[in-house]
Amino acid sequence: MSAESDGQVGFIAEQLINDLLEAGKTAGKSRGLEIVAKARECNGLELDELAVLLQATDPEVTSAMYEAALYVKNTIYGKRMVFFAPLYVSNVCANNCLYCGFRKDNKELVRRVLTPDEIRREIEILLEEGHKRVLLVAGEHPTLSGIDYIEQAIETIYDTRVGSASIRRINVNCAPLTVDEFKRLKATGIGTYQCFQETYHLGTYQKMHPSGPKKDYLYRLHAPDRAMQAGIDDIGVGALFGLTDYRFDVMGVLSHAQYLDGKFGVGPHTISVPRLEPALNAPAANTPPNAVYDDDMRRVVSCLRLAVPYTGIILTTRERPEFRTELIALGVSQVSAGSRTSPGGYYDAKAHAPEAEQFSIGDERSLSEVLCSLCKENYVPSFCTACYRSGRTGEAFMGLAKHGEIHKMCAPNALLSLKEYLVDYALEETRLEGERVIADSLSDLPEALRKKTAQLLARIEEGERDVYI
Ligand code: SAM
Numbered sequence: 001m002s003a004e005s006d007g008q009v010g011f012i013a014e015q016l017i018n019d020l021l022e023a024g025k026t027a028g029k030s031r032g033l034e035i036v037a038k039a040r041e042c043n044g045l046e047l048d049e050l051a052v053l054l055q056a057t058d059p060e061v062t063s064a065m066y067e068a069a070l071y072v073k074n075t076i077y078g079k080r081m082v083f084f085a086p087l088y089v090s091n092v093c094a095n096n097c098l099y100c101g102f103r104k105d106n107k108e109l110v111r112r113v114l115t116p117d118e119i120r121r122e123i124e125i126l127l128e129e130g131h132k133r134v135l136l137v138a139g140e141h142p143t144l145s146g147i148d149y150i151e152q153a154i155e156t157i158y159d160t161r162v163g164s165a166s167i168r169r170i171n172v173n174c175a176p177l178t179v180d181e182f183k184r185l186k187a188t189g190i191g192t193y194q195c196f197q198e199t200y201h202l203g204t205y206q207k208m209h210p211s212g213p214k215k216d217y218l219y220r221l222h223a224p225d226r227a228m229q230a231g232i233d234d235i236g237v238g239a240l241f242g243l244t245d246y247r248f249d250v251m252g253v254l255s256h257a258q259y260l261d262g263k264f265g266v267g268p269h270t271i272s273v274p275r276l277e278p279a280l281n282a283p284a285a286n287t288p289p290n291a292v293y294d295d296d297m298r299r300v301v302s303c304l305r306l307a308v309p310y311t312g313i314i315l316t317t318r319e320r321p322e323f324r325t326e327l328i329a330l331g332v333s334q335v336s337a338g339s340r341t342s343p344g345g346y347y348d349a350k351a352h353a354p355e356a357e358q359f360s361i362g363d364e365r366s367l368s369e370v371l372c373s374l375c376k377e378n379y380v381p382s383f384c385t386a387c388y389r390s391g392r393t394g395e396a397f398m399g400l401a402k403h404g405e406i407h408k409m410c411a412p413n414a415l416l417s418l419k420e421y422l423v424d425y426a427l428e429e430t431r432l433e434g435e436r437v438i439a440d441s442l443s444d445l446p447e448a449l450r451k452k453t454a455q456l457l458a459r460i461e462e463g464e465r466d467v468y469i
Pocket residue numbers: 099100101102137138139140173174175176195196198239240274275276277278279282285318358359
């Protein structure tokens with residue numbers, strides 16, 4: 001792999017990123033506005049353009065940027081907002097990431113690896129709340145939390161039922177695997193495999209990961225390559241904002257997206273934007289080396305929305321409620337709700353305590369509360385899992401998305417999945433808000449699609465479930 005001395009680490013051109021950021025500082029207002037105008041065409045941005053928007057200080061440019069991010073989001077995703085819940089299955093870890101409560105040297109953390117029965121209990125709670133999509137999260141441990149364990153955990157999750165309800169899509173955030181292990185992961189029927197580089201800045205990465213398998217920057221950087229080689233074509237990337245200058249890492253994320261697109265013909269399916277949260281005995285989390293303020297987060301989300309318009313942006317409960325609403329308007333397309341960040345945290349109150357959590361949560365609201373508040377803002381909460389179960393993944397998905405075809409499926413499918421939630425789980429206030437959102441959104445559909453969707457909605461009223469196009 002390339003030497004770091006020439007400023008190139010894998011596909012990350014560190015020197016080039018620094019040079020572009022330096023040059024971007026001096027770009028004037030008219031250049032900023034020109035780039036924003038280009039971004040409104042929904043064709044993304046190049047690294048030099050992103051470098052300008054990441055540093056634009058002129059208020060006219062920043063407000064045009066936020067407005068364009070909202071425009072791009074509405075054009076591509078409409079008002080849909082996909083919901084999921086994380087499921088932490090283990091917190092044993094062989095690594096020592098200085099920012100994470102699960103790090104090996106945190107002797108105060110209560111370590112747990114959930115048994116199949118415990119996983120079932122957790123999933124039953126999520127199903128009773130109405131969740132259909134789960135993100136499995138695990139610490140990195142070669143034997144206790146390796147591929148054998150993860151395979152079994154996924155099988156247990158898919159097999160769990162509450163009445164006829166089941167989890168329909170499992171995404172996975174676990175340590176990088178080998179190609180053969182990724183093949184086994186693919187065979188379990190997962191949706192997206194997520195792996196955050198944490199920071200694309202080599203020097204910072206090395207400082208933050210002093211020991212354990214995660215020390216190897218390039219092995220992690222190429223985890224999505226191996227997953228794709230194994231046939232997993234929905235990949236989630238991301239950076240943990242707060243470790244290094246956030247501008248560098250946003251440039252790293254775009255470099256990663258461009259690299260995957262160039263090599264595999266499809267970029268990442270999602271980008272996550274976690275910001276460092278306090279965690280037990282995690283020095284880098286409790287005093288972030290490069291604190292990222294709210295205004296910086298607005299820029300991170302809006303710049304990514306403009307730079308990679310067809311990639312979903314995921315926002316978790318790390319952020320507090322009012323700020324989540326703000327960031328959603330700048331480009332987020334998936335949110336978690338009602339989350340616990342400790343294994344067993346859904347059924348066991350003791351597990352949901354600082355001694356067991358990965359990091360502390362900013363939005364403690366239940367799924368029902370978050371969903372109701374988004375309906376009030378006229379979003380369409382969605383639990384849809386249709387694409388992945390109909391084989392519309394990777395290039396097939398992106399092809400449809402880029403030609404605007406995906407709208408014809410996503411818009412009705414979001415309404416169908418919301419309807420199911422309203423009939424089966426919603427409290428009265430949420431039901432009324434949700435029905436209003438469905439009626440408004442139906443009227444926006446072209447006539448033939450509106451008729452078809454109305455018929456499918458009626459079938460849900462009559463008791464049919466898991467209805468999608
Ligand atoms: N152990 C696997 C790994 O590191 O890739 C997967 C699970 S790890 C718990 C998932 C993610 O949590 C990490 O990639 C990191 O970005 C994030 N994370 C760790 N500590 C955090 C903190 N203090 N605040 C916010 N996010 C954090």
